[in-house]
Amino acid sequence: MKDPLRVTFLGPAASFSHQAALSSFGSESTDITLFPSISFADAFSAIQDNNADFAVIPFENSTNGSVVQTLDLLADRQGLNKNITVCGEYFLTVEHCLIVRRPSTTATSDHGSEDVFQSITKLYTHPQAWGQCERFLGRYFKGIERQDVSSTSKAAEIVSKNDDHNHHEAAIASSLAAEYHGAFVLQRHIEDRADNTTRFLILRNEASERSSGVTSLLKTTTKTTRTAKKKTLISFMIEHSAPGALADALSVFKKHSLNLTSINSRPSLVRPWQYIFFVECEHAPTPTAEDEKFTSDILKELGTICLSCRDLGTWVDGRDLVT
Amino acid sequence: MKDPLRVTFLGPAASFSHQAALSSFGSESTDITLFPSISFADAFSAIQDNNADFAVIPFENSTNGSVVQTLDLLADRQGLNKNITVCGEYFLTVEHCLIVRRPSTTATSDHGSEDVFQSITKLYTHPQAWGQCERFLGRYFKGIERQDVSSTSKAAEIVSKNDDHNHHEAAIASSLAAEYHGAFVLQRHIEDRADNTTRFLILRNEASERSSGVTSLLKTTTKTTRTAKKKTLISFMIEHSAPGALADALSVFKKHSLNLTSINSRPSLVRPWQYIFFVECEHAPTPTAEDEKFTSDILKELGTICLSCRDLGTWVDGRDLVT
Secondary structure: OOOOEEEEEEOOOOOHHHHHHHHHHOOOOOOEEEEEEOOHHHHHHHHHOOOOOEEEEEEEEOOOEEOHHHHHHHHOOOOOOOOEEEEEEEEEEOOOEEEEOOOOOOOOOOOOHHHHHHHEEEEEEOHHHHHHOHHHHHHHOOOOEEEEOOOHHHHHHHHHOOOOOOOEEEEEEOHHHHHHOOOEEEEOOOOOOOOOEEEEEEEEEOOOOOOOOHHHHOOOOOOOOOOOOEEEEEEEEOOOOOOOHHHHHHHHHHHOOOEEEEEEEEEOOOOOOOEEEEEEEEEOOOOHHHHHHHHHHHHHHHHHHOOEEEEEEEEEOHHHOOO | OOOOEEEEEEOOOOOHHHHHHHHHHOOOOOOEEEEEEOOHHHHHHHHHOOOOOEEEEEEEEOOOEEOHHHHHHHHOOOOOOOOEEEEEEEEEEOOOEEEEEOOOOOOOOOOOHHHHHHHEEEEEEOHHHHHHOHHHHHHHOOOOEEEEOOOHHHHHHHHHOOOOOOOEEEEEEOHHHHHHOOEEEEEOOOOOOOOOEEEEEEEEEOOOOOOOOHHHHOOOOOOOOOOOOEEEEEEEEOOOOOOOHHHHHHHHHHHOOOEEEEEEEEEOOOOOOOEEEEEEEEEOOOOHHHHHHHHHHHHHHHHHHOOEEEEEEEEEOHHHOOO
16 A cells, blocks of 8 residues: 655644635545644655655735745745745635534524624734735724734634633634634634635655655646646845846746746845845647746856746646536 | 924833834934834834834744744734835844843852852743743753743843842843843853844834935935835735635746745734735835836736735835935
8 A cells, every 4th residue: 555645734724725725625534634833944854855745835925925934944044945836826815704613403593793893802913914805894892802813723713612602702814724723613714805815835756756746636636737837936145246147037938938927035144145046937738748848047157147047847837627 | 493203112121122223224313213013003003193104013034034023014904004114124133142130240240150040949931032042941941940021131131139038130231221121241142053043024104205315314224225126015905716816826926027025914803814915115216206006007917816915115124225
């Protein structure tokens, strides 16, 4: 019998990363084990040290922008994550719910949701979630005490254990968090923007045989891998004082007919105001066998302009996938 | 008598922004009033509404990278900050101190600092400062309780009022914060990196006469304005789906012999995965009269490629200035 596939995600259990991992790889079974990493760095180490086959970590949110922790680990300034490569992505629409302790079987079922809202005296969630539900909170929970917690999952856990019947507490979290902690979803879709989406990266160790056929392992890639667009992520560092070096580096991508879809930069930490740039580009469908030749050509050219550069992976555009 | 110049900074009082404002404009006097804004948005509004002549706000740290709050307000998605322009910058080396309550005149002077370290049972600072003093904390304060507070200045204030003689508390903050709150600097330079620097932007209202001659008002620009390099900040938004549009926009800067010194992006919030880009470029010294012609040429060209673009200001490179 083959060992089950080990997939780690940025924890805690029932986090949005957990949900992205479930959607990408499927539920726990004899073929698959899912486990949380308590930090971004732990998720990266799990891959580098072959303690996991895949890691699912947030990369970018459509409202809040890039996740700097992920960029800093991909920058790999100390060479700790040398074998880590991006092999996939998953787009998760962020849905927030108002969650309370599961009512006893007879209670509350004859009250409307809005009556229950009025009995709530305290709210819990992750700091970022308040701003994503402002309209709903402004309408029903003006002036109600708010308590920041370390994750939305933690918020759901806290209210699931609330046994003070005089003080009703509610959490803002996902339906997965409610389910996981045995709590009750009082209202779905309380988020301001229906299009608030987080993009997750799927990481693997490029030296690992077990994870090399990622597309056949993902739940999402069955139909379109042959025609789907691909994305490549490349990092590079330039001499800060060289005039035009950044524009020259970027023109390499243009020369190869690549559409730059995003640019990010993080401090190099070698010297102030020197940066590591992350360029993501989109290209036409290529057979996997050609991906390597393609990126090695680009890296060769970048090498003549940049102090250093690294291929961080090529994968199928997640927006071209179907579940 | 002329009204004093009103300079606001990101508060609270004795923040690093306060220090940057003092270094840029000088101390409170009959000619100058300094006052804190309690948020980034308040500092921007003060300029837009002409309640301040200048605002000093953090833009980028050499270790932690860009300050997204500032980028988001410069993005000005709702058109609230139409007249705001960058007119200067200031580089502040971040120095952290270990700060305690001012000792009574007779006490502690015969003890070495390290003896006093051992009596400290709790530490306060802003979350970001812990990571900037890891070496010092690891050596002297392993396992000591840490309390996050909203600013380093607040941390200094808390310990300045600590009157429990059995529990000695210390703050990590600047010497300005110690001075402002009447606290005592036990040890200077406890930061890990001597080169940890924050770059502050100086903002003004482009329609204001009072702030138009910024270079003559700054303490730093007396010697080198004629030969100093200049920087320009431009923001633009492109059609996300247009292949090569980002590379085309960037090539406009190259055509005008501008060295791109940084690129940042933030979500447009119009639709997911569309971005507002911020490009900063460096150019040879130009007479101020020519700055406008120069940027208007660039904007004209960008206008043919981008959905929208905006000149966010031209100013003298802060690294070319002397105090």
